Amino acid sequence: MLIQSCVPQPARAVRAGITAVGSLLPEDVLSSDDLQREVNRRSGLALPPRILTQATGIVSRRVAAEGVYASTLAVGAARRALDSAGLDPLDVDLLVFASASRDMVEPATAHIVQAELGSKAYALDVTNACNSFVNGIDLARSMVLAGRARRALVVTGETPSRAVRTAPADLAEFRAAFAGYTFGDAGAAVVVEAVERGGILDVDGETHSEHWEVGGIPGGGSRHPRGDAYTYFRGDGHELRGVFEKVGTAVVDRTLHRTGMDWDGFAKVLVHQVTVPYLERFAELTGVPAGKLVVTVPELGNVASASIGVQLDRIFGELAPGERVLFVGLGGGISIMTMVWEKS
Numbered sequence: 154m155l156i157q158s159c160v161p162q163p164a165r166a167v168r169a170g171i172t173a174v175g176s177l178l179p180e181d182v183l184s185s186d187d188l189q190r191e192v193n194r195r196s197g198l199a200l201p202p203r204i205l206t207q208a209t210g211i212v213s214r215r216v217a218a219e220g221v222y223a224s225t226l227a228v229g230a231a232r233r234a235l236d237s238a239g240l241d242p243l244d245v246d247l248l249v250f251a252s253a254s255r256d257m258v259e260p261a262t263a264h265i266v267q268a269e270l271g272s273k274a275y276a277l278d279v280t281n282a283c284n285s286f287v288n289g290i291d292l293a294r295s296m297v298l299a300g301r302a303r304r305a306l307v308v309t310g311e312t313p314s315r316a317v318r319t320a321p322a323d324l325a326e327f328r329a330a331f332a333g334y335t336f337g338d339a340g341a342a343v344v345v346e347a348v349e350r351g352g353i354l355d356v357d358g359e360t361h362s363e364h365w366e367v368g369g370i371p372g373g374g375s376r377h378p379r380g381d382a383y384t385y386f387r388g389d390g391h392e393l394r395g396v397f398e399k400v401g402t403a404v405v406d407r408t409l410h411r412t413g414m415d416w417d418g419f420a421k422v423l424v425h426q427v428t429v430p431y432l433e434r435f436a437e438l439t440g441v442p443a444g445k446l447v448v449t450v451p452e453l454g455n456v457a458s459a460s461i462g463v464q465l466d467r468i469f470g471e472l473a474p475g476e477r478v479l480f481v482g483l484g485g486g487i488s489i490m491t492m493v494w495e496k497s
Contacts, residue, residue, distance in 0.1 A: 169297040170352030170497050171290070173240070173344040175233025176466035177226050178453070179215040188319075188334060195320035198327060205334050210429020214337025214454030216314045223254040224265040226340025227310030230462070231270060234306070234342040242272035245344075247302035251279040251289025252309040253457045253484075258373055266308055274306065282369070283425050284484030285309060286341060286458035287492055293345040294353050304346040311457040312338045316370050318385040332368055332393070333386035335428055337454030341462020351475065351495035357408050358482075358490040361400050367393045368485050388485070394431060396487050402438050405481060408491040416441055420476040423464040425483040426450035435481075458484070472496045 185205040193200055206212060217226065227250060235242060248270075250263035255278065263276035279289045286309045293305035313336035321327040368388020377383035409415060416422070422445040426432050429450055436443055447464040449456075456463060461480050472478070474496050482490040 167298060167347050168350070168352035169294040169345055170348035171343045171465075171494055172346055172348065172497065173234045173238035174462065174466045174469045175230045175235075175237060175342045176459070176463045177229035177233065177340040178463075179217045179221060179226070179338050181216050181218050182213050183216045183314075184213045185209070185211050185334075188317075191319050192321065192327070192334075196322070196327070198321070198324065200327070208331075208428075209335050210451055211335055211454045212451050214314065214456075215339060217312045217338040221312075222256050223252060223310035223312050224250075224256045224262050224269065225310065226312070226338065226459075227252070227262070227266050227308040227342065228269045228340075230310070230340035230342040231266065231306055231308045234344055238344055240304075240344065242270040245272055245274045245304050245306040247293060247296055247305035248272055248274040248276040249279055249289040249293055249305060249307045250276070250309070251285040251292075251307055251458065252311055253280065253282050253285055254310060254312045255280070262310070266310075272306070275302075281488060282484035282486055283455075283457045283460065284482040284486075284488045284490050286462050287480055287482035287490050290343060290345060290353075291356050291490075291492065294356075297345060297347055304344065306342060306344055308340070308342040309459050309462060310340040311459040313386065313455070313457050314338050316384060316386040318387075329387045330385055332388045335455040336386070337456045339453065339456035339459040339463050341459045341466065343462065343465070348497040351497040353492060353494050354477075355408060355412050355493035356491070357404055357411075358488065359400065359404050361396065361487040364396045364487045365485075367396060367487070393485070394434070397431075397483055397489075398434065398438065400487070400489065404489045404491050405439050408479070408493065412493060414477075414493075416445060418477060419445060419479045420472055421445055421447055421468055422479045422481065423447055423461045424481040425460045427455045427483075
């Protein structure tokens with residue numbers, strides 16, 4: 154368990170906050186029905202009509218075109234975040250690429266983003282499945298509070314659509330790959346720096362690593378360095394959902410209790426979105442009012458760690474200073490993370 158709680162602070166204490174945000178969606182749209190037709194054509198299966206749409210609630214998703222990489226989406230989102238704040242890439246002294254996707258195993262994708270932006274910041278990657286982006290924000294916050302960075306740029310570029318098995322050999326392989334059919338691509342970025350009021354007030358998290366085998370992409374590391382069979386996402390969606398249902402609400406409940414807040418205290422609640430049924434079950438278990446959620450999964454699918462960043466970009470301009478937002482990150486491994494942020 155990892156907790157950084159909000160405590161009474163001196164009037165002039167330094168806080169770190171999110172001061173700008175940007176996101177980028179690929180232009181190409183792929184509907185679930187078209188994806189299913191592709192799977193049927195390439196595999197020879199005769200899947201029940203509209204099974205992907207009905208099972209997931211996902212109608213469409215964005216997919217990166219050829220020549221568009223994780224770094225491409227991250228750079229585009231970063232430029233939008235910097236432009237919105239009137240900043241130059243040289244105004245940033247820490248660059249964190251925080252994503253489940255990457256351009257290559259080595260070097261860190263942060264260096265590719267750095268070179269494309271023209272920044273001179275210290276650059277590194279953070280990877281923790283779909284919790285990567287929230288973890289990256291927390292790392293940037295910690296570096297700012299420690300005096301190690303003045304202004305950080307946290308970026309993600311997610312291209313999980315390239316890990317979707319569109320030609321399963323049989324029905325069993327289709328079932329094993331099913332969670333991957335939820336994926337879509339997106340990029341997001343935030344600027345994190347010292348603020349005089351508001352900012353990131355509370356962070357909490359848990360990992361339940363005994364469940365690390367439930368789902369993932371096994372290829373590319375020392376276990377399976379090569380072989381196309383390992384480059385596709387595989388996992389048991391029902392088992393994954395069961396794990397999150399069992400352990401996921403404890404962190405949220407603890408955050409609400411520790412901060413003395415209830416759902417009325419949040420303008421919005423941004424939660425990682427996998428499918429519509431997952432999101433509905435989250436609302437049922439936690440009691441968060443549906444009107445507090447920013448629902449993106451039906452049109453964008455599961456965009457991995459970019460999910461919360463895309464949601465934040467959609468509401469950022471509507472928030473008034475002093476309004477608070479709760480982030481709820483969920484990631485394979487298994488990890489759960491909450492973050493309470495107040496707009497400055």
